[in-house]
Amino acid sequence: MSDSPTKLLAELVAEKNVLTELPSEDHASVVKSLVQNMVATGLIAKTQASTVSRLINEREALGSTALGDGVAIPHARIGFNDKPLIAFALLKKGQGFNSLDGGSVHFVFLALTPKDDDAIHRAVLQAITAFVRKPVHRKALSGCRTSADVRSVFLDYA
Numbered sequence: 001m002s003d004s005p006t007k008l009l010a011e012l013v014a015e016k017n018v019l020t021e022l023p024s025e026d027h028a029s030v031v032k033s034l035v036q037n038m039v040a041t042g043l044i045a046k047t048q049a050s051t052v053s054r055l056i057n058e059r060e061a062l063g064s065t066a067l068g069d070g071v072a073i074p075h076a077r078i079g080f081n082d083k084p085l086i087a088f089a090l091l092k093k094g095q096g097f098n099s100l101d102g103g104s105v106h107f108v109f110l111a112l113t114p115k116d117d118d119a120i121h122r123a124v125l126q127a128i129t130a131f132v133r134k135p136v137h138r139k140a141l142s143g144c145r146t147s148a149d150v151r152s153v154f155l156d157y158a
Helices: 005-012 027-040 046-062 118-132 135-142 147-156
Strands: 066-068 075-078 085-094 105-114
Touching: 005 085, 005 118, 005 147, 027 046, 027 085, 027 105, 046 075, 075 118, 105 118, 105 135, 118 135, 135 147
Parallel strands: 075 105
Antiparallel strands: 085 105
């Protein structure tokens, strides 16, 4: 894996795991869509979907993962994979994320990291936060319409 946080993010977010134009943008629907995408694209097995959803919900019960500035990072530590997995959703006006700044959510990174690898867990969360911390990156993502557009942004800023 890459040493650069933004390069790591570009490596982990595949175009097939980027969702745009979701029919429903509430927290539960977005997480469900991202988990279903992970199953459909082979990142996780269908039998693991309910476990992932439960782990995400357990983490959310500890406190919101909607950081503000339109960003949410629902995440969980998983015991069935030794590599980090990310799916991304671009939302128009995501609601119900209980964002720390009270705003709507536009960028959702669903991150799954290995249960027993603290370094990878920290690296993934650091990569996401380092990327979205920069207003130019959020502005670039806001201008995207397709999954290819989103993927290009991650690659361009890597």
